Amino acid sequence: MELHDVWFVLIAVLWTGYFFLEGFDFGVGVLTRVLARDRRERRVLINTIGPVWDGNEVWLLSAGGATFAAFPDWYATLFSGFYLPLLLVLVCLIVRGVAFEYRAKRPEERWQRNWEHAIFWCSLLPAFLWGVAFANIVHGVDIGPDKEYAGGLLDLLTPYTLLGGLTTLVLFTFHGAVFTALKTVGDIRGRARALATALGCAALALAAAFLAWTQADRGDGGSLAAAAVAVVALAGAVGANVRGREGWSFGLSGVTVAAVTAALFLALFPDVMPSTRDPRWSLTVSNAASSPYTLEIMTWCAAIAAPVVVLYQGWTYWVFRKRIGTQHIADSHAVGHTPAGGDTAAKR
Template identity: 60%
Template sequence: MGLQEVWFILIAVLFIGYFVLEGFDFGVGMLMPVLGRRKDPNGDTRRRVVLNTIGPVWDGNEVWLITGGGALFAAFPEWYATLFSGFYLPLLIILVALIVRICAIEYRGKIDDDTWRRRCDWGIVFGSWVPAVLWGVAFANIVRGVDIDADKQVTSSLFDLLNPYALLGGLTTALVFALHGAVFLALKTADEVRTDAVELASRLAIPAVPVAGAFVLWTQLAHGKGWTWILVAIAAAALLGVVAFTRAEREGWAFLLTSIAVIATVALLFGSLFPNVMPSTLDAAYNLTIDNASSSPYTLKVMTWAAAFLTPVVLIYQGWTYWVFRQRISTKHIPPSIGLPLGRR
């Protein structure tokens, strides 16, 4: 195995980590209006409980995306250039949505005004739903292939990216992230919020399982390889297990299985893509591969040594953060919001 293969796998691992960790962040934000209904006199406290489940970890989860983008730029600059120029508008929309979400989370508790909090809540919802859908659309198009010419430029229009397979991918990531977030909330909350989260997770599993199953099967039949059938089986078994454990109120096992389903699905996408990094629908000769899109061997060697020393430190620190904030949160734990830092309001 050469360094190109190693870095392809490492980039896949970084995006797997991002979708597993940021996936439940998105799900939590997507479900805020449902679990914290405004007609409920206790609605704002419930919304703060929901938001506090991710308060200590959401910004750390986003580091996986930054690291993945940086690794992509350094290890496969041609892939990075073609991807970010050809998918400029969808990626820009994702970036804007993430910025809106960050600002809404950080500033929601700074002003004691219902209108202000309502606007921040909608910013969180917008900043969660939009990336949840568009990430699925983007990765489905990467696997499916787009029009790439001899100059490594994407000539596909925005409407070309909105094909049935990509739209199914966007629907899949949205539903699976919502389910992932509901199960996470059931795991991290207590009292009536946990009860409602368990019920919501059971309901979300009804559309999420068949939609995700259809997308995974389409991916395998159209783009998969022989060995990736194993990933299809793992994803399918994990999603079916989520249904059973959610109904049994075993949210710890259910969360583990939603994580496994996300891991298997993203691994299926990268496995179906290899050894290409961006296939061309115009001519196979124009495909970007791990060989013609990579940096020099010396650059990859330096990056490998840096990753070997720094990655364990990052993993230990993030694991420690999750361990420190492992307790469940209930409405009884919510103090007055004004003047308190995120993670306590």
């Protein structure tokens, strides 16, 4: 296996980690307006991801940086062609992070309500847009002989790509509902489980349709196997949730997210961005890659740094593993007064 193939796999792993972790993160953000009934319950939901949401985004930075260094032509074509959607994702991630920290800096109801709306919309839009973006990458876009995207913004919005966006949105929200049931106690835990069942059934139908379309369009034996794992794991996650096995349900929903991502990358390989104008102009792992020396240096750096990051993030999840509920939210915190550490540092 050539180093450019290895780095294609590593980038797929980074995106898998990002969607697994940020997926439930986005889902919880959506649930702040869907599941939570009042400000105290919204605070409970925010506290479930408060210690980890920023660490989850490290996987996105790593995936983007690895793509830039290992496949510069892929990075340039992707970020120039998808400039407006990716800019919207970036703005949402910035506003979302600010909202987590600034929501409770002032006690006024209007101030907090506006930041809560920001958390909701800036979780919902990226969850949808990532599905649209990856559906376009796998299906192919209008790339010319100069390796530049020649289409327009509306060309990125097709029935297939919109289905991809809807699939990731509902799947991530289901992932977040299962995580909420796993991390909370009391009434909100029961309602999260009930909502997860409905979301899981919807996600199962959408994912099956999207993966079947992907398989018919570009699939092979590997992507078919990954798609089958995704569908079976999602059905198992819904079943485990119904039986109250929250740990199993969350684990299986995570397997679903990973399998869907794997199916997309397996269907894409050896291309990294297919051209719908002429297959000869497609970007591939070989013609879009950096030099072998660059890839070799990157491999050594990744082998040293990646285990440290994974161990540290795993330790963070272990420290903040306990369940929380409305009884853990002090009255002053519920109305907006916070300690020096900001909204996400509230006492558990």
